[in-house]
Amino acid sequence: MTAIAKQVEDFLSTSAPFDMLNESMRHDLIRHADLLYVTTDNTEHFKTGEPRLYLIQSGQFSVEDGEGAARHLSEGDYFNYAAILDKRFYPLSVHVDSPGLVYSFAAEDVCALLELVEVNSFFTGLRNNALQNHAIADSNSMWLYKPLTDVIDKAPVAAHGNTSIADAAMLMTREKVSSLLVTANDKLIGIVTDRDLRSRVVAHALDTALPVKQIMTVNPTQIGNSRTLFDAMALMTEKNIHHLPVIDHLSQSPIGMVTASDIIRHQRGNVLFIIGELTKANNLYELTRLSWQLPHYFAAHAKRAGDYDIAGKILSQATDVMTRKLIGFFQQDNGKAPMMFAWLVYGSQAREDQTTGSDQDSGLLLASTPNEKQAAYFADMTDYVCKGLAKCGIKLCDGNIMASNPELRLSVDEAVKEAERWVAAPTSKAIMHFNIFLDVRCAAGDASLFKQLQKRRAPLLQQKMFLAALARNSNDVSVPLSMFQKFSYEKGRKQKDTIDLKTRAVALINNIARIYALADGITLPNTVARLESLSDKSELSSKDAANLKDIWVFLNRLRWRHQLENKVTDNLVSVSMLSSIQKHQLKAGFKAIERANEAMVMKFSGGVG
Amino acid sequence: MILQWLKRQLTLAAGSSLTKQLSGRYINNTDLLAIDVELTSLDAKATDITSIGWVAGKGGQLSLSSCEYFVINTSAALGQSPVIHGLTHDILAQGKPLAVSLDKLMPLLQSSVLVFHNASLDLAALNKAFIELSLPVIDVIYIDTLKLAVYQLSKQHQVLPTNSATLTVCRQRLDLPSCPEHNALDDALATIQLLFAQFEQFGLDQTSPLSQLLHTKALGKYRLGETQDR
Numbered sequence: 001m002t003a004i005a006k007q008v009e010d011f012l013s014t015s016a017p018f019d020m021l022n023e024s025m026r027h028d029l030i031r032h033a034d035l036l037y038v039t040t041d042n043t044e045h046f047k048t049g050e051p052r053l054y055l056i057q058s059g060q061f062s063v064e065d066g067e068g069a070a071r072h073l074s075e076g077d078y079f080n081y082a083a084i085l086d087k088r089f090y091p092l093s094v095h096v097d098s099p100g101l102v103y104s105f106a107a108e109d110v111c112a113l114l115e116l117v118e119v120n121s122f123f124t125g126l127r128n129n130a131l132q133n134h135a136i137a138d139s140n141s142m143w144l145y146k147p148l149t150d151v152i153d154k155a156p157v158a159a160h161g162n163t164s165i166a167d168a169a170m171l172m173t174r175e176k177v178s179s180l181l182v183t184a185n186d187k188l189i190g191i192v193t194d195r196d197l198r199s200r201v202v203a204h205a206l207d208t209a210l211p212v213k214q215i216m217t218v219n220p221t222q223i224g225n226s227r228t229l230f231d232a233m234a235l236m237t238e239k240n241i242h243h244l245p246v247i248d249h250l251s252q253s254p255i256g257m258v259t260a261s262d263i264i265r266h267q268r269g270n271v272l273f274i275i276g277e278l279t280k281a282n283n284l285y286e287l288t289r290l291s292w293q294l295p296h297y298f299a300a301h302a303k304r305a306g307d308y309d310i311a312g313k314i315l316s317q318a319t320d321v322m323t324r325k326l327i328g329f330f331q332q333d334n335g336k337a338p339m340m341f342a343w344l345v346y347g348s349q350a351r352e353d354q355t356t357g358s359d360q361d362s363g364l365l366l367a368s369t370p371n372e373k374q375a376a377y378f379a380d381m382t383d384y385v386c387k388g389l390a391k392c393g394i395k396l397c398d399g400n401i402m403a404s405n406p407e408l409r410l411s412v413d414e415a416v417k418e419a420e421r422w423v424a425a426p427t428s429k430a431i432m433h434f435n436i437f438l439d440v441r442c443a444a445g446d447a448s449l450f451k452q453l454q455k456r457r458a459p460l461l462q463q464k465m466f467l468a469a470l471a472r473n474s475n476d477v478s479v480p481l482s483m484f485q486k487f488s489y490e491k492g493r494k495q496k497d498t499i500d501l502k503t504r505a506v507a508l509i510n511n512i513a514r515i516y517a518l519a520d521g522i523t524l525p526n527t528v529a530r531l532e533s534l535s536d537k538s539e540l541s542s543k544d545a546a547n548l549k550d551i552w553v554f555l556n557r558l559r560w561r562h563q564l565e566n567k568v569t570d571n572l573v574s575v576s577m578l579s580s581i582q583k584h585q586l587k588a589g590f591k592a593i594e595r596a597n598e599a600m601v602m603k604f605s606g607g608v609g
Numbered sequence: 610m611i612l613q614w615l616k617r618q619l620t621l622a623a624g625s626s627l628t629k630q631l632s633g634r635y636i637n638n639t640d641l642l643a644i645d646v647e648l649t650s651l652d653a654k655a656t657d658i659t660s661i662g663w664v665a666g667k668g669g670q671l672s673l674s675s676c677e678y679f680v681i682n683t684s685a686a687l688g689q690s691p692v693i694h695g696l697t698h699d700i701l702a703q704g705k706p707l708a709v710s711l712d713k714l715m716p717l718l719q720s721s722v723l724v725f726h727n728a729s730l731d732l733a734a735l736n737k738a739f740i741e742l743s744l745p746v747i748d749v750i751y752i753d754t755l756k757l758a759v760y761q762l763s764k765q766h767q768v769l770p771t772n773s774a775t776l777t778v779c780r781q782r783l784d785l786p787s788c789p790e791h792n793a794l795d796d797a798l799a800t801i802q803l804l805f806a807q808f809e810q811f812g813l814d815q816t817s818p819l820s821q822l823l824h825t826k827a828l829g830k831y832r833l834g835e836t837q838d839r
Contacts, residue, residue: 002673002676002677003662003676003677003794004673004676005664005673005676005678005792005794006789006794006795007786007788007789007799008673008676010789011786030673031673031674032674033673034670034671034672034673035671035798035802036669037669037670037802037805037806037809038669039669039805039808039809041815042637042668042669042670042815057786058784058785098784099806099809100784100785101785101786101802
């Protein structure tokens with residue numbers, strides 16, 4: 001019998017997609033595999049014989065296979081999968097840049113594994129450079145979509161049908177429950193609630209020595225434990241019941257009970273709930289107290305990928321609510337504003353992708369140029385609001401991009417003139433300065449004022465020369481991949497393998513989405529929304545837009561999870577903390593961003609980087 | 610004087626017969642067999658084999674189906690050895706008799722060039738086992754990756770730095786991935802990978818004769834099963 005070396009097992013059990021094989025499948029794959037030490041003079045392996053699938057464990061290679069142009073590959077990369085997927089021979093040429101170990105798998109074995117959805121979608125995904133993540137499809141999940149198994153925390157209180165009514169009532173009292181499951185042979189046959197005891201026993205002066213099965217509701221409505229809290233809620237509303245037994249979907253035996261009060265309790269745990277609470281705050285003290293709970297709420301309740309997707313939105317909404325409340329508090333003490341104004345937010349808050357480390361970026365748009373007295377009112381108001389937000393945990397902006405800065409309190413006319421200045425001289429220094437203002441949203445005040453500005457500004461920002469300058473500027477940042485598609489890490493950090501997902505990746509997608517959106521005349525600030533609403537005329541294909549959106553969502557998940565799990569506010573995600581499949585996804589994502597960025601520079605600036 | 614002369618003649622004879630045995634052996638046609646044994650002690654005369662692992666390869670390629678690993682059911686005193694390789698009495702009790710593993714190994718020993726990291730200890734242990742089990746006497750040829758490493762190191766250092774020639778450190782130097790240590794099969798697999806990388810380091814290609822490594826003193830022959838006067 002062939003033995004399996006631990007290093008082989010270790011490597012393959014951490015290499016997606018083979019990490020998800022069960023042990024015996026993985027061992028079969030290993031037993032028929034070869035291990036090559038590939039040097040410049042033994043690359044004939046690749047030229048002859050049956051096509052095989054290759055996985056690099058060490059070394060660096062430039063490979064041309066059925067995938068077209070040469071790719072630089074290294075540790076963890078596969079090649080020649082096109083030949084396996086298409087079941088045909090493609091010429092394969094491997095140039096050794098630095099020798100190393102390469103696993104070689106028999107086509108037959110890999111083909112057998114392609115029957116598995118995960119394996120198949122992994123390799124087809126590699127091929128299409130798409131991000132392989134099924135979870136993204138169901139990203140609108142929320143706390144309501146908790147599986148019932150996570151919701152029920154208590155074994156069911158159950159009794160046999162022949163138990164007397166009195167004993168049943170005593171059991172319920174002792175267990176502090178309002179309903180009792182009646183079982184026979186571990187199967188659910190009925191349910192008794194407080195209400196049954198009132199209406200069927202006390203109201204009829206029934207003998208409490210009678211068996212409980214005489215008063216139970218026979219064959220009550222029930223739900224499988226694989227369903228969600230939402231399903232339970234829907235069912236309870238439909239049947240107008242307050243107690244819903246949960247059944248193990250395999251054994252059919254009852255494993256718990258969901259009650260109306262459980263649902264209320266879980267609703268309180270919903271982050272949306274805290275936004276409701278924020279709106280009810282009556283003074284600065286209450287507002288700050290609630291705001292400081294936000295990070296805890298996220299940490300305690302955001303568990304699934306879908307939760308991270310909406311976390312940024314919720315935080316932005318919460319910040320909007322805080323801003324509106326603070327403006328309200330100020331006006332209570334100082335009277336109404338002397339003219340119409342719009343409170344504008346920029347950058348991440350505008351895009352609704354705030355994370356816990358985001359600082360405030362705001363400005364004020366005024367109906368007209370204020371006189372001295374009016375200016376003083378707005379200076380006081382903005383100072384109060386910005387300081388108030390800081391007290392609520394939203395950091396003051398280091399760059400002083402805040403409405404409290406008098407330079408950022410402009411009338412509509414002044415703001416349009418400012419945009420004219422941007423467009424007239426888009427130097428890279430100027431772009432650095434005004435890029436943030438291009439993602440803008442009205443968070444409070446008079447939205448119509450903001451609409452005026454947008455309408456007057458849109459044609460200016462659509463000018464070709466201006467977009468070309470923006471595109472060139474975006475080319476200055478590159479994705480953190482080396483020539484050989486290895487991750488390149490941030491230098492000078494305590495942890496050696498971190499990548500700043502915000503500046504090195506998310507910001508790039510934001511740039512791409514912004515430029516295409518400006519070109520298309522879209523005034524929305526949110527990156528996902530921008531990508532979704534690009535018109536047919538846009539030069540970004542809908543496929544690329546959808547792909548960038550997926551990548552953006554994926555990156556956001558990673559950084560939210562990083563912040564919540566490590567209780568930090570930075571975006572320095574450690575690559576070693578990612579699963580094998582996430583590493584592949586991240587790499588695929590970076591490559592797609594790079595391609596999209598290059599294509600954008602080509603389109604808008606004619607390739608002049 | 611005469612004794613010295615005799616000794617020299619014998620060494621020369623041994624050397625020349627090794628050269629002869631290596632003729633016709635090239636990198637791309639030489640079957641290699643990397644073997645590692647875990648032992649109860651580092652004293653070659655008194656040591657017993659607790660586990661043995663091997664893997665075959667040729668020309669930079671190896672088939673994982675050739676991997677073999679045996680835990681040996683030995684009753685010998687283990688000393689401090691379980692600390693190193695984790696093989697305690699309980700595990701060993703479920704092992705196979707040494708004879709079973711050597712039966713399986715026997716045909717490979719003569720058809721392949723053996724690969725060891727520190728050949729002398731492993732060969733001495735195998736030799737002792739051959740004698741104890743009264744196995745037929747056989748001649749084997751081997752390559753020692755430790756000696757190859759030492760040859761390279763001694764070009765840079767007068768005195769070798771401590772721990773500079775362990776299997777792990779040698780692999781690191783040639784950019785091979787790290788792997789678990791002190792399991793006979795893993796060490797054998799690690800050793801053959803190291804040898805492939807060393808071939809590259811020494812500038813050998815697929816058509817180079819193995820005898821190109823003779824000057825490193827890393828190649829040798831050994832008679833297993835004969836009481837050796839050392």
